[in-house]
Amino acid sequence: MDSDAGSTSSRASSPELVEGATRFFSKKMFETYKQKQTLQSGDRQGKTEKAKSKRELTEDDLHDLRLKVNSRERKRMHDLNQAMDGLREVMPYAQGPSVRKLSKISTLLLARNYILMLSNSLEEMKKLVSDVYGAGHPNHLSRCASIGPAPPQVAMHHLTPSLHSLMGTATSPTSNSPQSPPSSGFVSFRPPIQGLLKDVNPSLHINGSYRHFPGMPCPCALCQPLSTSGTSISCLSVNK
DNA sequence: TAGGCCATCTGGTCCT
DNA sequence: AGGACCAGATGGCCTA
Numbered sequence: 478m479d480s481d482a483g484s485t486s487s488r489a490s491s492p493e494l495v496e497g498a499t500r501f502f503s504k505k506m507f508e509t510y511k512q513k514q515t516l517q518s519g520d521r522q523g524k525t526e527k528a529k530s531k532r533e534l535t536e537d538d539l540h541d542l543r544l545k546v547n548s549r550e551r552k553r554m555h556d557l558n559q560a561m562d563g564l565r566e567v568m569p570y571a572q573g574p575s576v577r578k579l580s581k582i583s584t585l586l587l588a589r590n591y592i593l594m595l596s597n598s599l600e601e602m603k604k605l606v607s608d609v610y611g612a613g614h615p616n617h618l619s620r621c622a623s624i625g626p627a628p629p630q631v632a633m634h635h636l637t638p639s640l641h642s643l644m645g646t647a648t649s650p651t652s653n654s655p656q657s658p659p660s661s662g663f664v665s666f667r668p669p670i671q672g673l674l675k676d677v678n679p680s681l682h683i684n685g686s687y688r689h690f691p692g693m694p695c696p697c698a699l700c701q702p703l704s705t706s707g708t709s710i711s712c713l714s715v716n717k
Numbered sequence: 718t719a720g721g722c723c724a725t726c727t728g729g730t731c732c733t
Numbered sequence: 734a735g736g737a738c739c740a741g742a743t744g745g746c747c748t749a
Contacts (some may be wrong), residue, residue: 547726549736554724580722 564588 565572565579568587572578579587 543727546728546736550727550738551725553737558724582722 561581561584565584568579568584568591570579570587
């Protein structure tokens with residue numbers, strides 16, 4: 478039997494199962510399967526070489542074949558679920574043992590909206606950067622723009638409201654806009670910013686090795702807002 | 718208890 | 734021929 482046949486599932490939902498090596502194959506299903514095989518082999522008698530070779534399979538061979546196919550299919554679905562978990566991990570929503578995980582459909586819909594939101598934010602930031610750099614600060618441009626666009630933090634202020642509007646139900650599970658995923662999995666909203674920024678060392682930018690993340694504010698001193706009031710776009714303006 | 722979600726089995730189809 | 738992919742069927746678990 479395939480080594481994967483013993484892989485665990487988060488749910489024990491199988492019907493009555495045969496013991497031991499055939500534990501993933503229900504007795505009822507196997508009986509049904511045997512009956513079908515008998516009928517089919519009778520119907521197709523002499524039709525094709527393929528059918529003939531199948532008829533020659535013993536009951537045990539058919540059973541083993543079925544187990545093998547089932548095992549592969551289980552493994553395929555487990556891989557798919559792993560990928561789905563990987564997607565959940567990078568989605569901006571509350572995660573933890575006390576939080577019900579997103580359903581598959583919610584995960585996919587949220588991922589779609591998240592990608593759309595990021596694309597929109599990126600476009601907005603590109604516009605802002607081009608506007609600002611159009612009347613640019615020569616010194617700042619020489620240090621930051623050559624590495625890549627250092628998005629103004631004003632864009633980040635737009636980010637969270639955009640996410641909330643796109644996800645709709647993140648904080649108010651009763652509303653359901655067409656853009657919003659089903660509300661069942663949502664408890665609260667966790668912006669992804671902290672996680673993306675946590676490994677960034679602000680000092681790196683000064684010596685030119687800081688890597689700008691698309692959509693992320695530059696943490697270097699040059700790019701910090703001058704004050705906490707108003708928009709931080711001033712860090713990129715010629716007035717700085 | 719109904720409905721949502723899920724895991725699993727299964728047969729068909731397509732691809733290598 | 735064997736494997737991957739897909740969709741339908743089935744039944745279990747959980748929640749409102």
